[in-house]
Amino acid sequence: MSRSILFVAAEGLPFIKTGGLADVIGSLPQALHKRGHDVRVVLPLYKKVIEKHYDKLTRLGTIQVHSGWIDQPATYYSCDVDGVIYYFIEHQGYFERDGLYGYEDDGERFAFFQRAVLDMIYFINWWPNVIHSNDWQTGMIPLLCHACYADDYRYQNIRHVYTIHNMAFQGNFGVDMLPSCLGLDYSFFDDGSIKFDTGISFMKAGIVFADKITTVSPTYANEILTETYGERMDAVLRYRRGDLWGIVNGIDTVSWNPKTDKRLAKNYDGRSWISGKKANKKALQEELGLEVRDDVCVIGIVSRLTNQKGIYMICDRIREIMDMDVQFVVLGTGENNAENAFKWMESAYKGKGVYYCGYNEDLAHRIYAGSDIFLMPSLYEPCGIGQLIAMHYGALPLVRETGGLKDTVQPFNQYTGEGCGFSFWAANADDMIYTLRWAVDQYYNNRPGWKGLVKSAMSKDVSWENSAVVYEELYYTICNWPDN
DSSP states (O other), X not given: OOOEEEEEOSOBTTTBOSSHHHHHHHHHXXXXXXXXXXXXXXXXXXXXXXXXXXXGOEEEEEEEEEETTEEEXXXXXXXXXXXXXXXXXXXXXXXXXXXXXXXXXHHHHHHHXXXXXXXXXXXXXXXXXXXXXXXXXXXXXXXXXXXXXXXXXXXXXXXXXXXESOTTOOOEEOTTHIIIIIOXXXXXXXXXXXXXXXXXXXXXXXXXXXXXXXXXOHHHHHHTTSTTTSTTOHHHHHXXXXXXXXXXXXXXXXXXXXXXXXXXXXXXXXXXXXXXXXXXXXXXXXXXXXXXXXXXXXXXXXXXBSGGXXXXXXXXXXXXXXXXXXXXXXXXXXXXXXXXXXXXXXXXXXXXXXXXXXXXXXXXXXXXXXXXXXXXXXXXXXXXXXXXXXXXXXXXXXXXXXXXXXXXXXXXXXXXXXXXXXXXXXXXXXXXXXXXXXXXXHHHHOHHHHHHHHHHHHHSOOSSHHHHHHHHHHHHHHHOOOOO
């Protein structure tokens, strides 16, 4: 039986990225492809994709897309990436802009995109068993597929999975979006199916009409059923809880591999990490102007500097952190107050603290390789990949017990020696600084225990392989595929 899956998303590696969604789209389809499935991906053709990748694309043709009052052409392109076919939808007005999101007409832009995706299936005559939609920009697809293509059994045979990567971004718009951009009548608002306050929600449509809903860790799947984390969608999620799966993300262990990473001063693995860490720490210190000390505990951060990431807990205790015998390296951009706090840190603690304002992919790799502790005290974290990369590079994550952080970081047990990092539960700076002091103390005064933790962290399977198996099981439940 044909096993075909179409991933639909607003961004995806190796073409375009603003957040963790792109990492998933770059890795999960590949993992499923390696398991024998026909996996394809469709993305908008953004300006940045055209600038970097246009010469790799093959033009398939143009059709007119009708969606409510929208009557616009969509041109389709394709590109093969290691056996996974990526499709791109071109519309100059909607997608050839400097940014991806944050425009007043985002609802119209992604209404067009979703209808263009469904029309593309007919145009290329490829009928997937499953459409796997991701985040609010694609949440209407299950509803549109059933409501606007009701007379075509091939569309009706498609099953739908909808993944929530972050509950905070829901795609909420005015009710006039229904007839104007989606080509739907008001009945879906009147019966409450996609109603949200006085308007509609793309995310709610995905939750209500998909066959299965997933999110990116088991703990986050439980958290979003509560008022605290549910972003006012908790009631509808509780209604669908029987169809809600929490499947933890993995990382691309080809791009993120300390044994082969060309960005590092010295490659290493789980058996050679002591010399590897020493060489990469020295290189990082020399690159950033830190005092060169191979014995010092280096704390690293690679993150968006926002409240969600727990950054203000760190800012509030920056003096206490820097008064420890540590070096502190921070890479990222975000809210002005956070950026200013780390700029002050760098000026006040020359040779001991460094803040790189921006994002530098090469430097990010070297921070993971040169750090001993990776600090990630998020207030909430659907999954997170920073802690997974850190473990793979032998930097022990120190995290708050929430979402995917709780699922992936086993805290150090000083009595048994088990664990792969450090964690605390309460979202307050006191607990964070207490745990950080304890971790630093373990680094200096419990070297056997520390070595055991690093070995455990680096041996942890953080690839997509296990997650791909779970997604495969999920698809089986709605498509009646036979087991292998």
